[in-house]
Amino acid sequence: ELAKAYAEVEEKIRERTAELSAEIANRKRTEQTLQESEARYKRITLGLTDYQYVVRIESGMAVETTHNPASLAVTGYTPEEFARDPNLWIRMVAPEHQDLVRQSIRQILAGQETPPVEHRIIRKDGTMRWVSDTAILNKDPQGKLLSYEGVIKDITERKEAEEIIRAKEAAEVANRAKSAFLASMSHEIRTPMNAIMGFNELVLQSELTPEQRKFLGIVQARSKDLLTLIDDILDLSKIEADRMELGQDSFS
Secondary structure, three states, X not given: OHHHXXXXXXXXXXXXXXXXXXXXXXXXXXXHHHHHHHHHHHHHHHOOOEEEEEEEEEOOEEEEEEEOOOHXXXXXXXXXXXXXXXXXXXXXXXXXXXXXXXXXHHHHHOOOOXXXXXXXXXXXXXXEEEEEEXXXXXXXXXXXXXXXXXXXXXXXXXXXHHHHHHHHHHHHHHHHHHHHHHHHHHHHHHHHHHHHHHHHHHHHOOOOOHHHHHHHHHHHHHHHHHHHHHHHHHHHHHHHOOOOOOOOOOOO
């Protein structure tokens, strides 16, 4: 009887040991799955370029603001940091845009729909980023503002691209103005130069002393050099204005 009881106890121990081993294996698999999910969520969050927040309103005043975890990717601040510091949201706005943001908030608290506000923020690490803040108002059936939801979207890349486009357009305008000026200046100089050269050519055909003829010859040569320079300037202005034309000529 004692041996039989001992065997039964051993069997129960083996069964319980197997059950515990299975439970431990399941727990380890669950923990591993949870760690993988957390790592995947962290990677997704870090790759976000926008996040949401909710502002609860009472008696026309903001009484609570909740930021979702993606705020860390955009601003560098966690939702907990925003919760601990009620003024963090406005302090991170670049000084030159704070009035713009405050005006938008005043309109929202007054129950007015507002267009998205684009402004710069100072991230926790000190870097500057452009964001777009879009607010959606939630009202009761009587039109009373209960809360509003906002979406902060990082638009830095778009703003940088727009700045490049504006700089390119400004450079093109400046180049066109320069080309127009060069063309006008060249024509204004060529007209009197042709008159000077023509008059100089007439004088060279008259009776002159050797020294006078020498001096007038120098004037004529330098005038031709100046006209060549003017032609080169005109050609350059035509090239920059995309009006250059190729002529046909024969070569011997």
